[in-house]
Amino acid sequence: MSAAPNQGEIRVIGLGPGPAAWVTPDADAALADATDLIGYIPYVERIPPRAGLTRHATDNRVELDRARHALDLAKAGKIVAIVSGGDPGVFAMAAALFEALDHGSPEDRALRVSIHPGISAMQAAAARLGAPLGHDFCAISLSDNLKPWDVIARRLKAAAEGDFVIAFYNPASKARPQSIFDAFALLKSLKAGSTPVAFARAVGRPDEKIVLTTLAEADPATADMATLVMIGSSETRFIDKPDGGRWLYTPRSYGARP
Ligand code: SAH
Numbered sequence: 734m735s736a737a738p739n740q741g742e743i744r745v746i747g748l749g750p751g752p753a754a755w756v757t758p759d760a761d762a763a764l765a766d767a768t769d770l771i772g773y774i775p776y777v778e779r780i781p782p783r784a785g786l787t788r789h790a791t792d793n794r795v796e797l798d799r800a801r802h803a804l805d806l807a808k809a810g811k812i813v814a815i816v817s818g819g820d821p822g823v824f825a826m827a828a829a830l831f832e833a834l835d836h837g838s839p840e841d842r843a844l845r846v847s848i849h850p851g852i853s854a855m856q857a858a859a860a861r862l863g864a865p866l867g868h869d870f871c872a873i874s875l876s877d878n879l880k881p882w883d884v885i886a887r888r889l890k891a892a893a894e895g896d897f898v899i900a901f902y903n904p905a906s907k908a909r910p911q912s913i914f915d916a917f918a919l920l921k922s923l924k925a926g927s928t929p930v931a932f933a934r935a936v937g938r939p940d941e942k943i944v945l946t947t948l949a950e951a952d953p954a955t956a957d958m959a960t961l962v963m964i965g966s967s968e969t970r971f972i973d974k975p976d977g978g979r980w981l982y983t984p985r986s987y988g989a990r991p
Contacts, residue, residue, distance in 0.1 A: 741807035747851020751937035767814035800833035855900040858933035863980035870898035893923035904956035929965035
């Protein structure tokens with residue numbers, strides 16, 4: 734059977750880190766005429782109910798099931814919005830959708846798909862902190878649900894060796910309180926104790942909290958699953974703010990001293 738074009742489509746939409754002002758007009762437009770909304774419960778709850786929109790909220794651990802559900806709805810002619818926090822391509826649903834398409838049928842792959850970007854947590858955190866991502870950086874998810882700890886440890890070592898600024902996503906959860914402690918222990922053995930560290934929690938939300946410290950002083954227990962942890966490079970530094978606080982930034986050129 735040939736893959737007939739179908740009215741249905743899938744839009745994978747980034748909702749940003751929290752506030753409505755950080756949702757792009759493109760994301761809003763992509764949501765406006767969707768018939769079905771799929772995502773992890775807290776993200777789906779951010780979209781107000783309206784006539785003509787069916788909301789399907791699911792638990793976080795079932796990304797592939799969620800993607801397959803979206804494909805089934807789209808094949809039935811629905812306009813399906815899959816929502817993610819932050820950017821949908823950063824540790825989120827867009828990749829899960831492509832996995833489902835990759836392993837799916839010709840009918841699945843005939844569907845129209847579009848990806849609508851959002852502000853990722855590391856960008857929102859960086860804006861609050863100053864400009865820590867001003868030079869080369871990498872992002873590492875500490876979730877070992879989806880990859881073994883050996884892989885995380887190898888990447889951490891390489892990131893430290895390469896002197897990248899590191900943004901940690903998924904630093905801890907109730908099921909995995911240990912990862913962030915293991916990550917800090919490893920980094921402390923590889924980087925200077927004076928390396929700046931920031932814990933940026935719930936950025937853009939009412940319960941936002943920023944903690945600035947150093948690798949030697951950092952308490953890994955400060956991080957929970959709503960926290961983005963930023964580890965500086967050898968160049969990253971603090972400068973004073975007029976209100977007594979501090980900015981964190983990484984200079985644009987490597988090795989330059991003001
Ligand atoms: N797609 C998302 C990331 C999903 S992974 C994005 O691009 O941001 C979930 C992790 O993102 C959380 O464990 C946390 O580390 C980070 N995160 C998401 N929203 C955040 C926020 N408002 N403040 C700080 N970190 C956040």
